[in-house]
Amino acid sequence: FPMFVGLQRAARNTGQSMHLILCGWFSHPEVRDAYLQTAAEVAPDIRLSIVDGLDDYWRVASYHAANLFVSLADSIQETFGLTPLEAMASGLPVIAANWNGYRDIVTSDVGFLTPTAMVRRATGGLSEQYASGQLNYDSFLALAN
DSSP, rough: OOHHHHHHHHHHHHHHOEEEEEEESSSSSSHHHHHHHHHHHTTTTTEEEEEESSSSHHHHHHHHHHHEEEEOOOOOOOOOOOHHHHOOOOOOOEEEEEEHHHHHHTTTTTEEEEOOOTTTTTTTHHHHHHHSSSSSHHHHHHHHH
16 A cells, blocks of 8 residues: 555656556455555556566566565565565665565665554464464454554
8 A cells, every 4th residue: 555655646746657566476366456456546647567476587577677676565474585685686776664684685775664563463362373374464464453
């Protein structure tokens, strides 16, 4: 959501056309549909393409097609951040969440870190249910907010 809103504002403020490539994968078709619906509602002026980030060809092609790499990871398990490193190796500036491993590799000379916060009820029993496999990640996030 923040990425879509930010791109829409940037497009309107600059008068520039923008194309967002989402390169990754979705855990469920419903999650993909939610992304598409949100993008249509809050970023109607942004051209959107979705490519399979599990396919090496499309992942590398996405880096080469981009002017900027953005990763606003919402994952409590992001410990290193391989994708920002790959983007930097491709010569791209990076905007990333100021979270865990991202803050160790994205420095001011190669990018910008955005402020982050832990989801409200992500401690105690809920985190234990996620860690033990009783909840999948999507369910964990839905219950933690």
